[in-house]
Amino acid sequence: MSTGTRFAGLLLVTSALTIPATAFAQDIGIPPGEDPSTQQSDEDTIDEAIEPVAQDEQVEQPEISAPGGTIVVTGRRFRDATRSSSQVLNVLTAEDIARTGEGDIAGALTRVTGLSVVGDGRVFVRGLGDRYSLALLNGLPLPSPEPLSRVVPLDIFPTNVVASSLVQKTYSPNYPGEFGGGVINLTTRAIPTENFLKLSASVGGDSLTALEDGLTYYGSDLDPFGFDNGNRDIPANLEAFWDSGERIEDSSIAVQEGIASQIFPLNLVTLQKDNHLPANFSGSITGGASFEIGDGNFLGVIATASIKNGWRNRTVISQAANTDLSVLTEDFSTFITDNNVLVNGLLGFGLDFGEHTIRWTNLYIRDTLKTARLATGTKFELGETGFDFAEQNTAWFERQLIDSQLVGEFEFGPFSLDLRGGYAQTDREAPFNATFSYTRTNFADSPLGSEYAVYLNRQSDTGLTSVSFDDLTEKLWFGSIDASYQIGDLVTATVGYAYSDTSRYSVRREYSPRAEGDVLDDSFVPYIGLRRPGDIINGASLAAFNIRLDETSQFPAFDAALKVHGAYAMARIFPADRLTVEIGARYEDAKQTVALDQTIFNEPIVGATPTDNAENYILPATTITWEVTDSLQLRAAASKTIARPQFRELVEQLYFDPESNRAYRGNPFLTDSQLTNFEGRAEYYLGGANRVSLAGFYKKIDNPIEAFVTTAAGDTLTSFANAPAATLWGAELDAVYGIDLADWGGWFETKQLMLIANYTYTQSDIAVAEGDITFIPPSGQTDASLLFDDGDRLTGQSDHLANFQIGIEDTDRTEQMTVLFNYASNRVTSRGFQRPDVIENPGLTVDFVARGEVDAFGRPFEVEFEVRNIVGRDNFEYQANADNRIEINSYRVGTSVSLGISTEF
Numbered sequence: 001m002s003t004g005t006r007f008a009g010l011l012l013v014t015s016a017l018t019i020p021a022t023a024f025a026q027d028i029g030i031p032p033g034e035d036p037s038t039q040q041s042d043e044d045t046i047d048e049a050i051e052p053v054a055q056d057e058q059v060e061q062p063e064i065s066a067p068g069g070t071i072v073v074t075g076r077r078f079r080d081a082t083r084s085s086s087q088v089l090n091v092l093t094a095e096d097i098a099r100t101g102e103g104d105i106a107g108a109l110t111r112v113t114g115l116s117v118v119g120d121g122r123v124f125v126r127g128l129g130d131r132y133s134l135a136l137l138n139g140l141p142l143p144s145p146e147p148l149s150r151v152v153p154l155d156i157f158p159t160n161v162v163a164s165s166l167v168q169k170t171y172s173p174n175y176p177g178e179f180g181g182g183v184i185n186l187t188t189r190a191i192p193t194e195n196f197l198k199l200s201a202s203v204g205g206d207s208l209t210a211l212e213d214g215l216t217y218y219g220s221d222l223d224p225f226g227f228d229n230g231n232r233d234i235p236a237n238l239e240a241f242w243d244s245g246e247r248i249e250d251s252s253i254a255v256q257e258g259i260a261s262q263i264f265p266l267n268l269v270t271l272q273k274d275n276h277l278p279a280n281f282s283g284s285i286t287g288g289a290s291f292e293i294g295d296g297n298f299l300g301v302i303a304t305a306s307i308k309n310g311w312r313n314r315t316v317i318s319q320a321a322n323t324d325l326s327v328l329t330e331d332f333s334t335f336i337t338d339n340n341v342l343v344n345g346l347l348g349f350g351l352d353f354g355e356h357t358i359r360w361t362n363l364y365i366r367d368t369l370k371t372a373r374l375a376t377g378t379k380f381e382l383g384e385t386g387f388d389f390a391e392q393n394t395a396w397f398e399r400q401l402i403d404s405q406l407v408g409e410f411e412f413g414p415f416s417l418d419l420r421g422g423y424a425q426t427d428r429e430a431p432f433n434a435t436f437s438y439t440r441t442n443f444a445d446s447p448l449g450s451e452y453a454v455y456l457n458r459q460s461d462t463g464l465t466s467v468s469f470d471d472l473t474e475k476l477w478f479g480s481i482d483a484s485y486q487i488g489d490l491v492t493a494t495v496g497y498a499y500s501d502t503s504r505y506s507v508r509r510e511y512s513p514r515a516e517g518d519v520l521d522d523s524f525v526p527y528i529g530l531r532r533p534g535d536i537i538n539g540a541s542l543a544a545f546n547i548r549l550d551e552t553s554q555f556p557a558f559d560a561a562l563k564v565h566g567a568y569a570m571a572r573i574f575p576a577d578r579l580t581v582e583i584g585a586r587y588e589d590a591k592q593t594v595a596l597d598q599t600i601f602n603e604p605i606v607g608a609t610p611t612d613n614a615e616n617y618i619l620p621a622t623t624i625t626w627e628v629t630d631s632l633q634l635r636a637a638a639s640k641t642i643a644r645p646q647f648r649e650l651v652e653q654l655y656f657d658p659e660s661n662r663a664y665r666g667n668p669f670l671t672d673s674q675l676t677n678f679e680g681r682a683e684y685y686l687g688g689a690n691r692v693s694l695a696g697f698y699k700k701i702d703n704p705i706e707a708f709v710t711t712a713a714g715d716t717l718t719s720f721a722n723a724p725a726a727t728l729w730g731a732e733l734d735a736v737y738g739i740d741l742a743d744w745g746g747w748f749e750t751k752q753l754m755l756i757a758n759y760t761y762t763q764s765d766i767a768v769a770e771g772d773i774t775f776i777p778p779s780g781q782t783d784a785s786l787l788f789d790d791g792d793r794l795t796g797q798s799d800h801l802a803n804f805q806i807g808i809e810d811t812d813r814t815e816q817m818t819v820l821f822n823y824a825s826n827r828v829t830s831r832g833f834q835r836p837d838v839i840e841n842p843g844l845t846v847d848f849v850a851r852g853e854v855d856a857f858g859r860p861f862e863v864e865f866e867v868r869n870i871v872g873r874d875n876f877e878y879q880a881n882a883d884n885r886i887e888i889n890s891y892r893v894g895t896s897v898s899l900g901i902s903t904e905f
Contacts, residue, residue: 137403418480724788
């Protein structure tokens with residue numbers, strides 16, 4: 001038997017059908033109690049199993065690894081995972097992902113019905129925030145390097161390491177109970193069917209950035225590769241001070257001046273102009289091999305490494321106003337140049353022996369953002385004509401994920417065993433995040449009234465100069481065992497247990513310099529702020545001043561932990577030839593804690609409220625699938641699930657998000673949300689890949705977590721609170737249709753026209769009654785009607801989501817041209833808190849992707865050409881009422897073009 005044939009059978013039977021022999025045995029007619037080893041060979045078995053299937057129904061099975069056998073052939077006629085699964089799901093295969101042309105998995109998922117991506121890779125399912133989504137890699141959870149997200153931002157997963165992406169929208173107990181809108185399970189590439197080596201590269205840019213003027217700062221020589229050469233290491237004086245456990249205000253002038261002289265290095269805080277920003281580029285190498293070891297046993301190895309370097313200019317408009325938005329109090333424009341570098345590598349091993357598979361996957365992802373910003377604007381409430389400000393910011397954010405997973409899928413006739421374990425660690429560091437705020441008071445009688453100066457004498461109505469150091473580490477241990485057994489011909493029973501232990505340590509230290517002295521009157525201190533940023537602190541002329549530092553981070557460090565024990569039992573019952581019932585329940589016991597680290601200072605810190613949520617749940621779920629005819633299939637599902645608050649939402653620690661351009665602070669009083677879910681669906685299959693489906697869904701949510709806008713020390717920030725209750729309901733329409741163009745002859749003889757469309761309509765309502773309460777710091781109990789209005793829709797929910805793809809594909813070779821339309825209607829990003837809600841308007845984006853093969857230098861190459869945001873859709877985030885509107889985070893978005901080439905050996 002050839003290696004390729006052997007592994008084709010392996011992937012069909014073991015990787016995709018995790019419960020496999022149990023359900024598959026019914027399909028091939030193994031008599032109960034008979035030793036499967038006496039049956040035909042794998043190849044003959046598979047051929048016999050699919051023999052009743054019409055030729056146009058034989059869809060290639062995607063590679064999927066998930067706990068407890070989510071993808072189960074129900075024993076009738078079909079191998080298409082979407083159709084044959086006992087749950088409602090969508091599967092993006094490698095071919096589907098390639099059709100979108102997206103470079104990361106978050107972008108590819110926007111083409112799935114009911115999914116939208118917000119900000120940096122946060123996926124919303126059916127209008128529910130990312131806290132209601134569950135992301136897994138090969139069936140195992142991952143910690144998030146992003147403070148604002150419980151789920152790993154999916155834009156850091158390049159598509160070249162992903163074999164398939166499964167989106168399951170109905171709950172089954174083999175998944176964790178934190179399941180609101182759906183689960184996204186990514187399966188990495190594992191055992192190759194043949195030896196290969198693939199090289200690829202691309203270059204591109206957008207109309208607002210490539211070869212245009214931009215901002216930058218030096219940083220280090222290794223910045224273009226996403227690493228630092230040591231320039232951003234914590235200074236020795238600062239490290240020694242942290243180790244001492246002292247407070248900065250209690251230390252000597254000498255200590256404070258020594259630290260101040262090190263935390264504003266010129267190469268990290270001096271803003272510079274770049275007259276010609278470079279083009280974006282990416283490159284990757286992927287290889288795989290398989291080896292026969294022993295008699296019929298195979299070892300597979302796959303490895304990949306890639307780098308992507310991208311630049312982006314944007315000018316963000318941010319405003320503030322009075323309660324009815326009729327009078328502006330602030331009006332700022334911030335020019336931002338972001339340089340994002342994504343480096344990743346994957347090394348995977350797969351062993352096939354008999355009917356068993358073991359896979360060991362090791363993943364490394366490093367995502368860095370080097371940002372340079374210059375904000376100019378006016379605060380009108382200050383002074384007679386208002387104060388003008390110019391604020392420069394230089395920052396570096398690095399996110400890193402290291403993950404190692406071991407999965408064993410074992411088959412023993414009617415019994416199968418699934419073992420999964422892993423360790424993952426994410427780190428996020430943001431050192432030397434420096435802001436210099438220059439103020440022009442416009443006072444006619446002041447010698448500096450017409451000058452921009454850095455006010456180091458801490459004037460309350462001038463800007464704050466500061467530098468911060470953020471460090472976050474999250475560790476996750478995970479283990480699970482799932483066992484399935486076929487009981488007779490009609491029942492497959494599955495039981496499982498899973499344990500996860502997540503710990504997070506988050507530190508933020510922020511310092512602001514202050515100048516004091518007896519040589520000059522305090523009114524002349526601003527003169528030192530007329531120098532370059534680094535010279536303001538390090539200049540020799542400052543010897544006459546006492547340079548002090550104030551620590552402005554109120555609560556510097558937090559410990560957080562979440563331990564979950566989960567156990568479940570479920571059964572897939574086949575009471576009739578065309579009927580499948582999956583029923584079961586999951587028990588989860590969890591303890592979530594967040595507490596201020598009292599060891600960071602020698603003297604305890606007071607004022608922070610700890611979180612100690614200990615809950616247990618029984619979560620039932622049922623899904624019924626009825627194959628009415630060979631073409632029509634009906635489904636009905638009901639379940640209970642939960643959603644826990646994210647660590648970032650619980651921590652009373654200020655955090656600035658560079659993407660949304662605003663600050664966040666957590667709420668330690670948040671509690672779990674509980675969901676009751678119902679769904680009905682009709683699926684009609686037209687032959688081949690052609691299909692249409694219509695679904696309706698309803699969710700009742702107790703204690704949903706909502707974001708709201710508030711103010712602290714005069715600055716606007718976003719926090720979180722539990723609303724009393726909410727409902728969400730809607731409908732989905734999904735259609736795929738291919739038209740054979742062979743009759744047109746000539747070039748069209750091997751072509752087909754592909755039409756792919758989906759639409760989701762969603763409505764939601766928050767319920768607030770008289771007497772309802774919520775809890776927000778520092779006071780605790782608060783009237784819920786102060787934050788929420790009865791009938792408000794949930795944050796993140798768009799009434800309308802639509803995708804449409806039209807393209808021509810060649811059936812014999814790689815040749816494809818596709819136009820992609822994506823639309824999302826307005827959605828609330830934050831509650832307004834006595835003001836109008838903050839609204840985002842994603843609108844319509846149009847993309848074009850073309851792929852094709854060309855021969856050059858005696859070998860084949862695949863060329864890909866992309867045009868993104870053809871219509872130039874901009875980003876709009878605002879507050880508005882019937883008469884007035886202010887911009888919160890609005891900016892132009894350019895049209896981007898890229899050209900890529902790859903070849904495989």
